Amino acid sequence: MLSKYRHRTACGICGGSGLSLILDLGKMSLANAFLKKEDLNKLEDKFPLKVYFCRFCSSLQLLDIVNPELLFRHYNYLTSASRPLAEHFIKMGKDLADKFVASPNDLVVEIGGNDGVLLAGIKDRSRVLNIEPAENIAEISRKSGVETIPDFFNLKLAEEIVRKYGNAKVVVANNVMAHVENLREAFSGVKKLINSDGVFVFEVHWVGNLIGEGGFDQIYHEHVFYHSLTALKYLVEGLGLKIFDVKLVPIHGQSMRVYVAEGKEVKKSVATLLQREKKMKLNRKETFVKFAKRVSKNKEKLLSLLKDLKKNGKRITGYGAPAKGNTLLNYLGIGTDTLDFLTDTTIFKQGLYSPGMHVPVVGPERLLTDIPDYILLLAWNYTDLILEKERELRNKGVKFIIPVPEVKIV
Numbered sequence: 001m002l003s004k005y006r007h008r009t010a011c012g013i014c015g016g017s018g019l020s021l022i023l024d025l026g027k028m029s030l031a032n033a034f035l036k037k038e039d040l041n042k043l044e045d046k047f048p049l050k051v052y053f054c055r056f057c058s059s060l061q062l063l064d065i066v067n068p069e070l071l072f073r074h075y076n077y078l079t080s081a082s083r084p085l086a087e088h089f090i091k092m093g094k095d096l097a098d099k100f101v102a103s104p105n106d107l108v109v110e111i112g113g114n115d116g117v118l119l120a121g122i123k124d125r126s127r128v129l130n131i132e133p134a135e136n137i138a139e140i141s142r143k144s145g146v147e148t149i150p151d152f153f154n155l156k157l158a159e160e161i162v163r164k165y166g167n168a169k170v171v172v173a174n175n176v177m178a179h180v181e182n183l184r185e186a187f188s189g190v191k192k193l194i195n196s197d198g199v200f201v202f203e204v205h206w207v208g209n210l211i212g213e214g215g216f217d218q219i220y221h222e223h224v225f226y227h228s229l230t231a232l233k234y235l236v237e238g239l240g241l242k243i244f245d246v247k248l249v250p251i252h253g254q255s256m257r258v259y260v261a262e263g264k265e266v267k268k269s270v271a272t273l274l275q276r277e278k279k280m281k282l283n284r285k286e287t288f289v290k291f292a293k294r295v296s297k298n299k300e301k302l303l304s305l306l307k308d309l310k311k312n313g314k315r316i317t318g319y320g321a322p323a324k325g326n327t328l329l330n331y332l333g334i335g336t337d338t339l340d341f342l343t344d345t346t347i348f349k350q351g352l353y354s355p356g357m358h359v360p361v362v363g364p365e366r367l368l369t370d371i372p373d374y375i376l377l378l379a380w381n382y383t384d385l386i387l388e389k390e391r392e393l394r395n396k397g398v399k400f401i402i403p404v405p406e407v408k409i410v
């Protein structure tokens with residue numbers, strides 16, 4: 001039988017045992033495990049959600065590891081449901097092709113490429129291959145004309161790909177390197193794929209943003225690691241690869257776009273971000289202890305605001321049903337007493353109920369006829385776009401509550 005989860009004791013980056021507990025969010029449902037109505041009375045799987053800091057390599061991570069089969073074989077997150085995200089990846093694909101693809105015969109492989117939106121945009125310029133373990137999502141990727149292997153990436157699969165398709169000129173992995181527990185194996189697989197000639201480019205949420213302008217709600221079981229460049233460099237160099245460029249990109253709060261290869265000249269950007277991380281003390285446990293204190297304050301403030309609004313008879317709904325929203329709702333205990341419903345553009349989520357708190361998810365059109373007084377913006381990472389898109393609602397007097405990192409009403 002599939003074991004649902006296990007507790008690891010060693011650091012997933014350096015293998016050391018110098019790990020300290022930083023933040024305990026309690027036992028929690030899986031952030032993308034939306035429920036059908038008929039399952040609401042069944043016992044839901046809940047797993048510890050605790051974040052640890054490694055004093056040897058400075059990485060932030062979970063030690064309670066949920067089986068990826070449970071997390072990702074059927075997935076409710078569709079990249080193309082968030083227009084700004086789809087646009088971001090389409091542009092990234094074009095930039096990578098301009099920079100690194102020389103001929104239509106070059107191979108670009110994406111690990112965890114979701115519905116294939118990045119690769120579909122460059123499939124006329126190179127050979128493309130998506131490795132997407134979620135069968136329901138792989139199907140959509142295939143329909144968009146992108147050859148897709150519905151499996152998890154590992155060294156064995158990398159070897160098979162090299163045998164069947166040859167080496168890759170570019171390997172991309174966006175929002176994946178935080179999700180993979182066995183990072184060493186993943187990087188070794190990538191090394192095999194790119195050989196000495198290709199590049200590996202990945203985006204991952206930056207821990208500097210998580211503890212700064214971002215929110216603790218980015219913490220959930222899918223995210224095993226909360227990466228800094230400092231910790232990643234330690235890992236990557238230990239495997240005989242080099243980070244040769246990096247930039248911060250304004251997506252999911254703020255992410256790092258990291259460029260890795262075997263023998264390219266290292267750009268100044270790498271030293272600059274490492275220096276910035278040092279200044280921010282991302283290599284110190286105290287920094288994360290402070291962050292954990294802010295999380296409790298944030299909880300108190302948001303709960304008290306919502307309580308006051310409800311006392312005054314206000315109707316509140318949620319905007320978006322993102323994974324991060326489910327961390328927020330479950331940690332704060334916000335359910336249907338507070339929120340009437342969540343609206344979300346993802347067809348897979350509509351008609352279902354949020355994990356743990358069981359708030360119904362409906363399509364965004366509901367807001368045309370059923371207008372609340374306040375909307376809790378769970379998809380806060382798209383604040384600017386959503387506030388612009390919902391100008392009419394705001395003109396009618398509807399207020400948006402931004403929950404993290406500071407509670408704000410706009």
Ligand code: DWN
Pocket residue numbers: 077081082083084085175222223252319320321322323324325343344345346364379381382386389
């Ligand atoms: O790593 C991960 C990150 C990067 O993406 C994952 N493991 C899963 C996912 O996290 P998330 O679900 O928190 O991501 P988003 O992109 O913040 O989700 C936004 C949600 O809001 C989607 O379900 C779509 C929805 N949405 C909406 O209803 N109206 C989004 C926009 C922009 C909108 O206008």
Ligand code: ZN
Pocket residue numbers: 011012013014015016054055056057058059
């Ligand atoms: Zn470590």
